[in-house]
Amino acid sequence: MTDPRPTLYISRLLPDPVMAIVRERFQLVQEPLDALPAPSALREGLCQADAAIVTLGDRIDAEAIHAATRLKILANYAVGYNNIDLMAARQRGLIVTNTPDVLTDATADLTWALLLATARRVVEGDSLVRSGHWTGWSPIQLLGAEVSGKTLGIIGMGRIGQAVAQRAVGFRMPVRYHSRQPIATSSLPREWEYRSLQELLSEADVVTIHVPLTPTTHHLIGERELSWMRPTAFLINTARGPIIDEGALVDALETGVIAGAGLDVYEQEPAMHSGLAQLKQVVLLPHLGSATLHARVQMGLVCVNNIHAVLEGRPAPNQIP
């Protein structure tokens, strides 16, 4: 008897609770590995499936989209979808979905972890203790920057930007934000004030980025923008690497244009611009924004819900227009 379950391609191994559900509900094209598939394997997998779950490292170009004639939905296991040629998907009538909301808290929390770790030199402290060279408390050891009461500048006031801003209350940090246009004051707390990009960069003690990667935001922060920042300021990025010109950032850090940076994302992941890893005033994480078990399971469930909706002829709850 033929298997009545729809065929699903998953490009990467997802957390166990998600894998248990997809193995039960779908015929898998193949068991996924915990590694990026080669582009040819990705294209082949997409061609064999009714639905696919792909991740942010999978580049889905027009060629792959047009070749996958059987595919009805591409469920991107991420909120960002810069890895997919949306125009080609629209032309071909392929539905693309993402996973908003369920990773907002995880990403906002990690932004604060990175912000505090960078300002308070947490990684340097950890290395010192582990090295066996720590000789005990000193009044002048690893002095960091005070965060409480300082001005927080947020670029991008979507869901994650707002969640980061809400967490600033406990640190008594005035919030300034920049987005494409000021958001109606009725939908944001009055204390969160809009600034132009230049004003925000010149005013903030900590700048954190929460815009999607688009042609407009590519290298939004380059040499000129870094020069607008204070020499005592920190730059945090948990959004997408190419929003910052990484070479210009390394120069700015090496020459003291800004004080430090906390990065979770890179221009050419997993590679980094040369010189970055040598800088002590930088904290580097391996793209952990949504990396809690809770968020990663919820992201999988959102993908599965969207797939069921499309295969059953209903509107996908998280369709990217």
Ligand code: DGY
């Ligand atoms: C996203 O969802 O875009 C995140 O970067 C994944 O961790």
